[in-house]
Amino acid sequence: EILAEFRAASALLEGHFLLSSGRHSGNYLQCARVLMNPERAGRIAMAIAQKIPREIKAAIEAVVSPAMGGLIIGHEMGRALGVDAMFVERPDGVFGLRRGFALQPGQKILLVEDVVTTGLSSREAIKAITAEGGEVIAAAAVVDRSAGTADLGVPFFPLIEFNFPTYAPEEVPPELAAIPAVKPGSRKA
Secondary structure (H helix, E strand, O other), X not given: OXXXXXXXXXXXXXXXXXXXXXXXXXXXXXXXXXXXXXXXXXXXXXXXXXXXXXXXXXXXXXXXXXXXXXXXXXXXXXHHHOOEEEEEEOOOOOOEEOOOOOOOOOOEEEEEEEEEOOOHHHHHHHHHHHHOOOEEEEEEEEEEOOOOOOOOOOOEEEEEEOOOOEEOHHHOOHHHHOOOOEOOOOOOO
């Protein structure tokens, strides 16, 4: 069903993509396109919320997501769970809360991402949330591109897992290297 949602939104792309992790791929899931429809975004958030165990869900006091990619799904997860949704951003290269957002000491947080590939952005966001006094008790995402291999240091509940191959810059196969790389994500290299 979820893959059908991506296809319906023309969000499952093929080509040569430079991912925010620095790895290359022949496939890209453009979550912004699938989440641009508010009804679809709400359905996806509700589906993710259903995957989170009841005891964890009951403890969540706020949702925090990394900007830019996690903004929409983070907001919809806040709505689905009935809690506030905030975001961390990195105008100077390091995640932090801005715009008057603040966490209470020990506040129980659900980190929400659109796509997790290596888990780097998630771990950086968790570090920022912890520095602000929050306690990340779980993470959720629309898509886990790592097929379960990303270690976020907290229980992780993706809606779906994909295992599209990714390549380090020196490992890009010739047929992929022959296509100019496009950087569709929100993070600068």
